[in-house]
Amino acid sequence: MTDWYRDKKILLAVSGGIAAYKAAELTRLLIKQGAQVRVMMTQAAQAFIPAKTLAILSQNPVLTDASWQRDGDTVDHVAWANWANLILVVPATANLIGKIAQGLADDVVSTTIMASRADKVLAPAMNDGMWASPALQRNISQLKADDWLIIDPVTGFLAEGYEGTGRLADLNDIVNQLPIRLLARVDNILKDKQVVITAGGTQEALDPVRYLTNRSSGKMGYALAEAAAERGAQVILIATVKRPVPYGVKLIKVSDTQSMLGAVESYLPGASVFIAAAAVSDFRPVQLAKNKIKKMPGQTSWQLALTLNPDILATVGQAKKPQQVVVGFAAETQNLADNAQKKLASKGADMIVANDVSDQAAGFNSNDNAVILFIKNQSPQTVALADKLVIAxxxxxxxxxxxxxKVLE
Structure with missing residues (x-):
């Protein structure tokens, strides 16, 4: 789970569409992620969900036109605008989108939005005809030009009783993609570069039922994919295991070492970075049985003939272009530093990430990791035990x- 939401001050703006009821669950999701949440509502939104519901869930008063117009010693729309790190408009109706795009400020929601310098995100929800209308699309284009982040609606069952594009994006998808998309806006050397990452333990088939594998969960590779996506990279994740895929990451599912190598080689020419985080089997069975291998009567042992698999890291390291960066992993149970240094020298890698997988706190299947980074002509860098996304x-x-x-060379 990302730590991006921790102590983030989010002002949730709810406008008057049928999807307004989903603001209750979204408020809960944001708070579970560690955010502080306040809610403001248009008059129309209150016809779909009571302000009291969102006040209870957010543990804060809800800002409405009625509360805004009461006498007091504070200018609420300015105070709330200054409080927020992020304004999130969910759902965003065509009417509110039009107001914001045209710079109108005639109620508490539109006025607060105009007064805020916070990052701004909206997720439209409406009928498919309204979403497709030229006027609405002009307003969306204007908001993008004004640096709004738009979470497009999806195709699904609409309130009118048929399938169409205009349904509010899934709330979990909204929560998951927000940090990546906002972080990816920052210019850096990895932005728009292609990064190829492998993840998981390869599976070398013995027969239609069994295979040789290892204990790799793929968590580190997926964390690396998320971290690269946060930098705005175009991430290709080649994995043997299926886990929730970070926003913007293209997943290529493979099973064994040979299929993983084939996928790597197909994407490598356009890549600026290759990270070999997968736990690749060194050997595979010489023969793949067409049918399940059966135990014979009286049999007490079984000899399995194995042959050497291709070395993906070494193959890439030897073929890399001068400006490509190649990173490998060394999962060790003993002599970690010596083995990592040997791997750095022999594989053609620019960096080896070494970790002690015998440590239950940081080994396979753990959510945490502790690593040492080995780089040519540099002292090893120790990264203390932390969540795998932090390590990534x-x-x-x-x-x-x-x-x-390498770019400067």
């Missing part, structure tokens, strides 16, 4: 530094 961001930061040094 450190690895991506160092990868960006290596990429920058």
């Amino acid at each position: 961001r450190k690895i991506i930061d160092q990868t960006m530094a290596l990429l920058a040094s």
